[in-house]
Amino acid sequence: MSQAPPLCLSKTFQWSWCLQAFAFAFTQTLSRAGALRLSAMVGIIQFVLVLLCGLATAQQQALMDYLERRLLAIEDRISLWHEQTSRYASELREFKQQMVAQLEGLDKNKEALRSELDSVGARVDRVEREMDYLETQNGAQPCVDVDDKLVEQQVTMAKEKKKAKYAKHTDCSDMISSIKAMKILKRMGGSKGMWTKDMGSSLGKVYIFNSTGEDTLYEFSSVRDFSSSQGTSAASAIQLPSAWGGMGHAVYNNHLYYIKHGEEIRLMKFDLQKSMVVDSAVFSAKDQLPVYTLNPETYIDLAVDEEGLWAIYATKENENHVSLAKVDPKTLAIEQMWDTPCQRENAEAAFVVCGTVYVVYNSKLPSRSRIQCVFDVSDMVTNDDAPIVYFPKRYGTHSSLKYSPMEQLLYAWDDGYQILYKLQMKKKLEV
Helix, strand or coil, X not given: CCCXXXXXXXXXXHHHHHHHHHHHHHHXXXXXXXXXXXXXXXXXXHHHHHHHHHHHHHHXXXXXXXXXXXXXXXXXXXXXXXXXXXXXXXXXXXXXXXXXXXXXXXXXHHHHHHHHHHHHHHHHHHHHHHHHHHXXXXXXXXXXXCCHHHHXXXXXXXXXXXXCCCCCCCCCCEEEEEEEEEEEEEECCCCCEEEEECCCCCCCCEEEEECCCCCEEEXXXXXXXXXXXXXXXXXXXXXXXXXXXXXXXXXXXXXXEEEECCCCCEEEEEECCXXXXXXXXXXXXXXXXXXXXXXXXXXXXXXXXXXXXXXXEXXXXXXXXXXXXXXXXXXXXXXXXXXXXXXXXXXXXXXXXXXXXXXXXXXXXXXXXXXEEEEECCCCCCCCCCCCEECCCXXXXXXXXXXXXXXXXXXEEEXXXXXXXXXXXXXXXXX
16 A cells, blocks of 8 residues: 655656556456446546545644744744853953953052152161161170271261262352242231242143141142132142151152151152152251241251252251252252251241252341341352342241242242242352
C-alpha cells in the first residue's frame, strides 16, 4: 500500500504522487470489481480526487505554519542579539570613560606626588641648615679638646658672613625722592590690617587681610572691583590652616608668605592656586621683638621689591634697631642678614625698594608719617644722604605699607582706609 508524501516535497511532486495513487487504485478496483457499473466507478474516482486534494492542501498549510514559526524564532534571536550588542557597547563605553578618568587622576596624583617630593627635599635641606645653625649656636661638648684658634676662626667666619657684601640680582638703582600723589580708595575693615597685590605677577588680583590675627583673607579680581564692591561681596574667601600674626604678610608669585605666632615664630608659604601650605620654616633669629613700637603685633614684616623677598625684624641682641634679612622665596632659607642703624622706637612700618629699606616713623599721637631712616644693602645710599620724605596728612598711623615694584606704588592701610601712594623716584648715584 502506498504511503503519504513527506511535507517537505514540492507541490508538483505531490500532484504526481496523487495521480499514481489514483491509477493504482483504479487498476485494483477494475480487477476486483469488474462487474460494477461504470457510474459507480466514476463516483468513487471523484471521491478519491477530492480526498487527495484535501490532503495536499492541509500538508501545504502545515508547511507554511512551520516556516512562519521558524522565521519568528529567528527574528526573536536577532532582536535579542541586537539588545545584547547594544548593552555590551554601552558597558564598553562606560568602562572606557572610567579608565580615562582613572588615568587622568593618576596623572594628577603623579604631579602632586612629584611636587610633594620636591617640597620634602627642600624641607630636608632646610632642616639640615637649621641643624647646622643650632649647632653653631649651641654646640655640643666635644669629646676631644678643640683648638682655640679653630673656635676663633669659626666665630670670625660667622661675623664675616653677616658683613659679606650683597650680590644684587638686578641692576635696579632707584630710590625714593618724594611722594608724588595719594589716592584713598575706600574704607573697609578695622583700624589695623593689610592689603596688597601679587607683587611678582601682573594679574592684578588684590588681597585683603583684615585685623592682626585671623585665618580668612579675601581675594578681589582687580583694584577696580575692590573699590566698587560693597564689603566682601565680590571677593573670594581663602581659608588658611592657621591664623596669621601681625600685618607683615606678602603675596609673591601666586604664593602667600605669612607669619605664624606660637612657641616659635614660623614663616609659612601658602600656595594660593592649590589652597595648601607647601612649606614652612622657623625664622632663624633668636629672642625676637616687635619690629615697630607703634604696631607691636608685627614681629616680622615681609617685603617684596625688585630683588625679591625680604624680612624686616628685630631681636634682643640689637633691641633698639631694625634688622633686615634676604629670604629665598623657594626654600625660605635666609640668604644674608644686616643690622641697620634705624631705630624701632616710634616706627610704624617699613618697606624695601631696590635693596634699600625705608623705615617710616610717626608719634603715639598720630601726626604726619615720614621716612626718617634708610639702609642700603649695597652701601650706595647712606642715612645722612637720603632726604626726609613726608606722607600727606591722613587719619592715623599706618599699620602696613607694601611696595609694588611693577607699579612703584605703596599699598597702605591707615585706620581702616585703603590708600595708594605714587612714588617719585631718582637714581641712587644722583644723591
